[in-house]
Amino acid sequence: MLKKLFAIVCAVSLVSACASKEEGADLYGNANGGWNPDVAISDLQATGITEKFNDETTPVVYFKLNSSDLSAEAKAALAEQATWLKDNPRALIVIEGNCDERGTTEYNFALGERRANAARRYLIANGVSADRIRTISYGKEKPAVAGSNEEAWSKNRNATTVAY
DSSP: OOOHHHHHHHHHHHHHHHHOOOOTGGGGGTTTBBBTTTTGGGGGOHHHHHHHHHHHHOOOOETTOOOOOHHHEEEEEHHHHHHHHHSSTOOOEEEEEESOOOOOHHHHHHHHHHHHHHHHHHHHHHTGGGGGGEEEEEEEESSSSOOOSHHHHHHHHHHEEOOO
């Protein structure tokens, strides 16, 4: 009898563990659709929302050397992102600040943070709830393009928006 009971408990546990959740349901931390504070950015994985956002917007904005100022092109891309986010109110985003390989690690982490926050402020000013946005700086640690020349550097000086 005890073995049968144990087998039933195991089976129920297995079925419960394998049950699928609504995509992204554990990301949400409040009734307004903001981020769950217990979700670590490092644990996030691309979803269908990520692909849709990438297909329907310009997810990357670029910066000049040693700058976190938004260009007219960056503002246009962010305005496009803001419109998409308002049309997709369940989407949450992470803005990743990135730098080229020049400069110290500390300087580039700080610059990447300023770039991500510049994009964040622009989206908030254009109607996106701050609760839906998280930022992270990767400094020079995650280059988009390999290389030690101006072409590569210009692509690595960016803020990339990833939707979930």
